[in-house]
Amino acid sequence: MYRILYYLLFLTSFSFSQTHTITGVVSDSINNPLESANIIALPKSENGTLKFAIADNKGRYRLELDKGVKYEVTASYISFIEEVLVVEPNSTITTHNFKLKSTGQKLKEIVIKHEYKPIIVKKDTITYDVKAFANGNERKLKEQLEKLPGVEVDKKGNVTVQGKKVTKMLVEGKSFFGGGSKLAVENIPADAVDKIEVIDHFNEVGFMKQVSDSDELAMNIKLKEDKKKFIFGDIEAGVGNNEFNLLHAGLFYYSPKTNVSFIGDMNNIGRSTFSFEDLMRFQGGVSSFLSGRKSFTNLYSFVNDNTDVVQNKSQFGALNFSVDAFKKLSVSGYGIFSNVFMQSKAESNNEYLQSNSVTFENQLQNNDNRSVLGIGNIKLDYNPNNKEKWYYNAQYQSSANDINNVINSVTNLNENTFKTISQADNVSVKQYVEWHKQYNNSNHTTTFVVNQAYENNTPENLWFTDQPFLSGLIPLQTDDNYTIEQIKKVKNNSVDAMFKHYWIINNFNHLYSVAGNNYGYSSFITSEKQLITGGTINDFSSAGFGNDVRYNLNDAYLGMEYKFKIGKWTNKPGIYWHWYQLKTNQPSADYSLSKTLFQPQWNSDFEFNKSETLNFIYRLANTFPEVSQLANQYTLQSYNSVFRGNALLENERYHSANLRYSKMNMYRGIMINAMASFNKKVKTTRNEIELDGINQFNTPILTDNPETNWRFNGSVSKKIYRFTLKLDGNLSWFNYIQTLNSITTSNDRNNQNIGVSVKTSYKKWPDINLRYSKGFSQFSGITKSNFQSDGFNADFEVTFLKDWIYKLSYENLRNTNNNNQDNFFETANTSIRHQKKNSPFVFELTVNNMLNIKAKNDYSFSDFMISERRTFVLPRVILFSVSYKL
Missing domain, CATH: 2.60.40.1120 (Carboxypeptidase-like, regulatory domain)
Known part of the structure; x- marks a missing residue:
């Protein structure tokens, strides 16, 4: 060091x-x-x-x-x-x-007229000529982006430009696999890229840009001419120790009217092809003008690299296309297939904290999870003329999740082994129609959107154990072995419609009016049964289990927004009138609720200059409970948890305020980004918890107890000659009221994390990035807990002998609890790559987990539990791979 x-x-x-x-x-x-x-x-x-x-x-x-x-x-x-x-x-x-x-x-633009033509600047667009900044040894788009001034790419594939996150990725002006960045930066070959456009305030509908107030930042990849009308890309194959292997292909075809991209991947080294953000886009089929309803589909297992497992096998295939079918109509879409199998193992030492006792639990958990996902999406883009735009988008999604879970639980009272088999089949169909029109005088524009979504989810669970459990909470009959069967059926159907009119009074005053309606229907059916040896059935419905709920929520609303500008200060206050109608039908009770609520909002932007801005957003909002929260019969959640809904729940009401400041000064080499947020719930739904040993009973209660959440995150970076120094922080303070075993306490959950880093910023030098972070966590409630963490990260990359690239990454983390007990782990990855100039072959030797650590350690805490967890990870992976460029 x-x-x-x-x-x-x-x-x-x-x-x-x-x-x-x-x-x-x-x-x-x-x-x-x-x-x-x-x-x-x-x-x-x-x-x-x-x-x-x-x-x-x-x-x-x-x-x-x-x-x-x-x-x-x-x-x-x-x-x-x-x-x-x-x-x-x-x-x-x-x-x-x-x-x-x-x-x-x-003039409409600046063109730097030199041989390289490195930069073209428009009002909201910066275009980089890549060859002016890259050295030619880059393999993928990610490595090129990291060398552009003001551009950063993190390990998850997220891209930021001058501190602002890229939210839409395009290739030749067309959306690339839904617009996510990870697939693009990790698959587009570097030698295919000619220029990169960064477009602020991006809107797909050109004539809407003046009124849409879009905060999207788009990145458009422009390809070299010799890569058009030809198939290009690369194919990679790798083999390693312990039967580790990798197959990957990224193939692309672009022409003026037809674009086709294919990405395929098979590996068992824990590498995921797409990120959580990409997944959210692939769950699309929802217009950006309407807020999507929460999905019941759990697809987290498909995303993010996961080496925190003892086995991981992944198969992935994706096809993206775009065709200009007719002069005024283009058709685009994508298909996704993913098959993931994971085995995980974890050990936990848990302390369940109660008002008068502490229960200790040593838990060993083994988990097998197989997840299969298929998505098909198609979009029609119709332009009758330059002042009218139509979109139609439809998406079908199907997934299956099969989980085998074994938990061995040893407490100071007893010992149980639980086996859980879970199967969940999920289907969803989503579609929307958008219409945008600008009228002849250009002062009036209208938008009309209709969105429909349907989901059908059928999870089934089987619990097996040889001893009674959840005594007093579930009506078990004595048996040699205990088998519990649970079936859930969840259906959601929603139709949303919105009409919005934009009136540009003059350059300093705009008036927008909105009318819309959101309708949602859900059904929620559950049943729990004990399958007794000999074939008889003990149905838990006689003890208050089993739900059959029909749920309707309608939200009709009218709104007005007034946008005005005073010098450098732009404001947009708004007021929305909502009429909510909630109805639930279930065997034990029918319930209806009707409310008229006003929801004000305020957006404010102050532009000190072109590189320094301040943005403020305020909202007063309401959220209504989901169908599962209103189901007033019991539901078995896990081997130690039972839940019961509350049919009389109403809406939560909260204030939300966000302040964002950004500044970039290339003269001083300083970049500052800071954001502060405040959320306060004045009507709060929170679970009341009854805890008996490790057994939990939860039920939601609506109260007037306030909850406040302050968050601050920001970074300051300074370039000092050929180095960049950066200080960043993430701070949060959360206060809420919790009832545990009939005792109500005020709880504080606070976290602070500060980091400092230094990296080289000169392309003739090795790329070195060093970072140290210090974290603090505090919990105060029935008990008090404090944790600290110290983390160090180092990344090193050097090019030598022109054709060789060596990379090394190292990470360590030390966690310390409030008894000054600590745990420590460290991990490192390295690789060496060789590619001769103008050669289509690339040879690479990669070593992941080169220190061959067996497990990662961490501490965590909740309202009633302190946990020390040991998660087993993939062993050392030594992989030799060969790539071929087309």
Whole structure:
């Protein structure tokens, strides 16, 4: 560790003598600063690298040129004539001010007219020419993006540009597999990419951009001409120790009217092909203008890399297409298939905290999970003319989840072994129609949306044990072995419609009106039975188990939003009137509720300058209970938990406020992003808990007890010559009222995590990223608990002998509880890759879990339990793979 820090300090001091810094101001002829002016330094010799800067709000810029290299420095700005400065290799110039003369014309864009054409700037769009920033050794899009200024890619495939997250990924202007970023950054070959466009305030409907207030940030990948009308991509195969293997293919075909992409993957090394965010998009079929209803389908097992298992086998296939069928109609869609099998093993030491006693439990859990998923999605895009747009989207989704779970529970009172077999078949059909029209005078625009969704979920559970359990909570009959069968049937059907009118009164005043209706129907049926030896059945319905609920919730609403601008300050207050009608029918009781509620909201944006903004959002909202919360019969949840709903629940009511600040100053090399949020529930639904040993009984209660949740997260990064230093934090304070064993207490659950990192920012150096984080967690309720964590991460990448790339990542984590007991684990991965220039073959040797750790350790706590958990992980994986580029 100390050697690494010493090396970094040495490189820092060495860099002082290897750079030539020029600063100055870009202004017009009367000395008004030109904010966001572009300054491009083009090297005139092969040993130099392209440099660029963007002027801050005072017109200041800073360029760090390679010493001993001749540069041609060009300053440019919209509607101004470019000015060029030639910097000789032995130049002593340290300051230069550019004064640009107006062309007298209003240009739509800036084009930097050099051989590389590295940047094209429009109002909301920045286009990067990739070859100006990459070194040519990159294999995938992800590695190219990491070298673009202001662009970051995390380990989950999420992309941020100048601190703002990319929410839509496009290739040649078409949505790429629903618009998620992970599939794109990890599969698109680097040698196919020509330019990258970053589009802020993105809207698929061009004429809606002025009124939609979209906060989406889109990234559009433009391909090289020689990659169009030809199939390109790569195929990879790998074999390793202990029968570990990998097969992966990413194949693409793009032409002006037809685009087809295929991604296939088979591996047993714990690598997932798509992320949770991608999954949320694939669960789509819902218009972005309507908030989707909560899905009952649990598909978490399909996403994110998962090496925290003892076995993982994954099969994945995806096909994406887009066809311009006719002049005004295009058809696009995708198909997804995923089959995942996982075996996991975990040991837990649990302390169940009660008002007058503590129950200790040692738990060993083995889990086998097989999940199969199929999705088909099709979208029609119809453009009758340039002022009208129609969309139709339909999606079918089917999944099956089979789980075999064995829990061995040893307490200070008894010992039980529970085996659970769960099967869940889920089907959903979703579709929507969107219509957008702008009228002739362009001051009036309308949107009409209809959305329909249907879900049918049928989970079945079987519990097996040789001893009685949940004594007093379930009506067991004495038997040699105990078998409990549970069947659930859940159906959801919803139809939502919305009409919105946008009126542009003038450039500073807009008025929007909204009318809509959301209707939802659900049925919830459960049954629990004991299957007794000899064939008889003990039906739990006589003891208050078994639900049969019909649920209807209708929400009719009217709303008005007024958008006005005062200088740099834009505001949009709004008021919505909602008429809610809730009806439930169940054998024990029928219930109906009708409420008229007003829900105000306020959006406010202040733009200090083009690179510094402040955004505020406030909402007063209401949420109504789900059908399972209203089911007033008992339901068996797990080997130690029973739940009963409450048919008299009403809506929760809460205030939500968010404040976001962002600033980027390339002159000072500073980037700041900070967000604070406050949520306060004034009507709260929270489960009351009865705890007896490890056995739990839960039921939801609506109260006027307030719940407050403060959150803050932010980061500050500073570029110091060829290094970037970053400080980030994530803080939260949560206060709520909890009833446990008839004792009501005020609980505080607080978390703080602070991190500091340093990384190199010079493409001729190895990529080094070091990070240390410190975490604190506190819980105060019936008891008090405190935990701390110390984490260190290091990533290293170097290119040597032109054709070799070596990577190393290391992570360790130490957790400490309030008794100063700690656990520790560390893990490391490494790889070496070889590819000759212009060769289609890539050879790579990868070692995951090179330290061959057996398990990861962590502490956690809840309202009534402290748990120390040991999760077993995949062993060391040594994989040799060969890739072939088409």
